Amino acid sequence: MTVIKILLLGVLYYVQGLPYGFQDKFLPIYLRSRGLSYTNLTLMKLLLLPWLLKALLAPAMDLFQTKSFWTYTSLICLMALSFLSSFISQEFEESFLSFSVILFFFNFFSATQDVAVDGLALQMLTDKDIGQGNSAQIIGYKLGAFFGGGVLFWVQIYWGLQGAFGLLGIMYCLTLLAFCILMEKQGLKHITKKSINTERLYIQNEDVELNENIQVSHKNDQQLNWKVVFREAFRTPHTWNVAVFVIFYKLGERGALSSFPLFLVDEGVPTRTVGLWNGMFGQIGSLAGSALGGILLSEKRFISKVLKFSCWFRVLPVTFQLLFILFWDQFSSPAVHWIVHYSSLLSICILQFAAGIATAAAFTVMMICSQGALQVVQTTHYTILASSEVAGKLLFSSLSGMLIDIFGLSTVYFVFVLLSLGTVFIVPEIPVKEEINKYS
The missing domain is CATH 1.20.1250.20 (MFS general substrate transporter like domains)
Known part of the structure; x- marks a missing residue:
């Protein structure tokens, strides 16, 4: 099954x-x-x-x-x-x-x-x-x-x-x-099957006693309106710390993956070569990371460790890319330049591999957190978390290019490193389903 x-x-x-x-x-x-x-x-x-x-x-x-x-x-x-x-x-x-x-x-x-x-x-x-x-x-x-x-x-x-x-x-x-x-x-x-006919909500407001049991039947589905759904979704344990994490955890990674290939093209690396490593090899690395993440995440007790490890892991290739940007012109020896050339391309694949593990772990945490919500609002809860991740990526992606034009690539790339490192310290703990017994 x-x-x-x-x-x-x-x-x-x-x-x-x-x-x-x-x-x-x-x-x-x-x-x-x-x-x-x-x-x-x-x-x-x-x-x-x-x-x-x-x-x-x-x-x-x-x-x-x-x-x-x-x-x-x-x-x-x-x-x-x-x-x-x-x-x-x-x-x-x-x-x-x-x-x-x-x-x-x-x-x-x-x-x-x-x-x-x-x-x-x-x-x-x-x-x-x-x-x-x-x-x-x-x-x-x-x-x-x-x-x-x-x-x-x-x-x-x-x-x-x-x-x-x-x-x-x-x-x-x-x-x-x-x-x-x-x-x-x-x-x-x-x-x-539709669970709304049997789901019981505990709604706290000025007119209803705390934890009063209100039966939501098919006849009065309309009474369970958008306001109540969102309120119950945000009352789910661990929602806020998971939401904060998924807003920020992709920022440094996305900034690096979008700007470093362009840096290599500007420095004379053939566009076809960059496209091959960033597109095909990088995508293979990302898929491999996601597959490995699925294996490592099979045990629930390891999820936080896997997520924290992948966040630490991402810091390494982003840091090396910053060093490449700072000292690219210093590598005059043909042999050293050849090593740096392919090491920089390899760093893109390593970053996408680590990103694949981190994404699998983050979405697993999001899903576990949403499974802790009332069944009648689970889809809304998970969509809120997923939309938070998308909003964070879109907002930062739209601003990063402008920041690079204003402050320069090396300065903004240092911010990418700090953002990647900062996510390590806001990794959420795995939500425990027993904590939501007050709803049942």
Whole structure:
């Protein structure tokens, strides 16, 4: 049963990565080749708004229907949208507005699927297999992004945009079929039943006694409104310290991974070489780190140690990269320069390897923390944590380039080192489920 659950989650997270790779890697190159301006390419980032509003979608999924229902619905909508796009793809080249509308709905239904699948994972995974489940999530998502950005690019070359959308539709169709088979035939359906009819909430306010038991029935689902859902989510033990950690733990790493390859290009390292090491070899290192993280995280008592170790580990390649930046011009000897050249490229792979372990451990902590919430608000709780991580990365990524232009790369890179080191000291302790007995 564990293998089936891990396989099911891996497949679902794989198709979640398809739209990201499709929009982040494939579409900018394709649209630019068709003459789209840089301004319009930049404005297309606004189409990612549904991903930032996931926390508003999550309460609706907690309050109405089951997570499997929302997963079915999102997959069907994405499949239909893909096939529809394959038939009208010729119009996209003439109408940027039509293309933008299609992409907006791709993001909306993908964000819906993301929230629903996270809710499924919270209900399906036990303490024993939660580490492997989160590795399946990360590896599946990265493979999906690779397929969406790489394979679809080559499909478009030979069969055009119509073929790319058609293949995307086939992938969603196969995923929907696999989801139906695994959910209906392998005895997993019972874990996704709607729990709101039997969930008891303990709501503390001026009109209700502390810990008064309020039965939430199907008849008055509307009474469990967004305000109550968010309040109960934030009352979950360990929520705040986990949220603070996931906001900051990626900042130094993301800054280094986005700026150091550009430094190497500026210093004359061939773009193709940097792309090979940063893209292919680095991605392999990231996948290997995520896979190793899943193995190390199989025992719950090791999760904090694995997370702290990976945070320490990340400090080393970022520090070495700072030294490369500071003393790059000092290496005049051809032999020494050759060593530094490939050591700097290797540091990118090592950093992505460590980042893979850290990400698997961080998402495991997030999921354990969310499993400690009331079942009726678990999806909202996990989405809040996941959105905090995304918000931290997006905010810092948008500012780091400007900071480099103002203060210089070496100064800002020193900040990257400090941020990477600082996360070691805010690693949260593993939430203990027994601490939430006051809710039951």
